Amino acid sequence: STFAGCHPAVNLIFFLFTIGITMFSMSPVFLSATLVFSWLYSILLNGKKAIKSNFLVTLPIVVIMAVINTFFTHNGATVLFYVNNSRITLEALLYGLAAAVLLSSIIVWFSCFNVVMTSDKLIYIFGKAAPVLGLTLSMIFRFIPLLKARFREISMGQKCMGRHVAGGFLAKLRQVTKEVSILISWSLEAAIETSDSMEARGYGLPGRTSFHLFKMTPTDKVLLAGTGISGIIAAAGCALGKTSIYYYPKVVFGQWDMLTVITFAAYLVLLAIPMVTDILGENKWQQYRLEI
Numbered sequence: 077s078t079f080a081g082c083h084p085a086v087n088l089i090f091f092l093f094t095i096g097i098t099m100f101s102m103s104p105v106f107l108s109a110t111l112v113f114s115w116l117y118s119i120l121l122n123g124k125k126a127i128k129s130n131f132l133v134t135l136p137i138v139v140i141m142a143v144i145n146t147f148f149t150h151n152g153a154t155v156l157f158y159v160n161n162s163r164i165t166l167e168a169l170l171y172g173l174a175a176a177v178l179l180s181s182i183i184v185w186f187s188c189f190n191v192v193m194t195s196d197k198l199i200y201i202f203g204k205a206a207p208v209l210g211l212t213l214s215m216i217f218r219f220i221p222l223l224k225a226r227f228r229e230i231s232m233g234q235k236c237m238g239r240h241v242a243g244g245f246l247a248k249l250r251q252v253t254k255e256v257s258i259l260i261s262w263s264l265e266a267a268i269e270t271s272d273s274m275e276a277r278g279y280g281l282p283g284r285t286s287f288h289l290f291k292m293t294p295t296d297k298v299l300l301a302g303t304g305i306s307g308i309i310a311a312a313g314c315a316l317g318k319t320s321i322y323y324y325p326k327v328v329f330g331q332w333d334m335l336t337v338i339t340f341a342a343y344l345v346l347l348a349i350p351m352v353t354d355i356l357g358e359n360k361w362q363q364y365r366l367e368i
Contacts, residue, residue: 077121077192078357079350083296084197086303091189093307093346098181101319103330106343107177113347114184120354121191133183138176145172153325171323190221192350200290219263226262230255299353306346313339 080087098110118126145168152165234255292300313319318339322328330336 077350077354079299079353080121080192082299082353083290083292084193084201085292086296086299087192087197088201089300089307090303090346090349091185091193093303093311095182095185095189097307097310097314097319097343097346098178098185100314102174102178102323103319103321104174105340106319107174107181109340109344109347110181111177111184113351114181114188117188117351118184120351121188126187129187130184134180137180137183138173141176141179142169142172145169145175151324167323167325167327170327174323188350197290223259223263227255227259230258230262299349303346303349306342306349309342310339310346313342319343 094110098107101107101110115126115130118130122129146164147159147162149168149171150163150165152163152167154166156164156166156169158164234251239251239254310319313335316335318330318336321330
């Protein structure tokens with residue numbers, strides 16, 4: 077990923093703008109844009125396996141939130157039907173779907189964040205200003221993939237020891253419980269060792285220097301300027317309410333004036349920056365290989 081190889085400031089500012097604006101946008105147009113771009117960039121980063129993982133996350137969220145909001149929120153003027161004298165309204169259904177798409181988009185964007193913003197980038201950004209925060213964020217974002225890898229290792233070790241014998245549900249449950257217990261103990265010990273190791277090496281002490289390979293190149297400056305300008309314009313439009321609509325008591329779409337069009341265009345440019353950067357970088361690499 078060419079975008080992942082950019083300066084950490086470029087990556088961080090992009091995700092701050094993208095996720096921040098998505099969190100405060102309820103317009104179907106803006107939500108559709110952020111959902112589509114988040115899926116496309118996730119597939120570009122992780123390959124076809126991202127389609128399955130995104131579906132496993134997105135589909136349950138959409139179904140659960142839509143059903144819960146529809147059956148537990150009775151606001152809205154358009155009544156679809158009644159259940160035990162409780163109104164089921166179209167507005168509650170649409171609001172639940174919009175909220176589900178918003179949450180799904182944020183989760184997919186964070187999966188991309190976990191790939192692009194590696195632990196060394198987080199420590200580089202927060203190492204001097206907030207060393208404890210940098211180390212904590214670094215450990216948090218690598219926690220889930222690390223737990224998955226450790227659990228596979230524990231499960232494989234248990235199988236090699238003959239612990240996965242045929243049995244009923246209770247026997248399998250006891251074995252899984254034992255493996256989870258091993259995983260928790262291992263993770264806690266590793267976290268303590270990491271903390272002690274960083275403290276022994278003087279992490280966070282005043283005047284301590286650290287080695288890094290990050291340099292702000294001309295390309296990084298161009299991307300930083302493009303991300304900043306488009307992000308500021310989109311954030312300003314979001315603050316003025318151009319990315320939101322009213323769902324209750326009736327769905328009222330905001331007027332698409334010039335400011336809304338500019339906000340949406342800036343938002344599309346912001347969302348497309350990492351994909352365009354990666355595609356251009358891949359084409360450049362392919363041309364270089366052909367020349368060789």
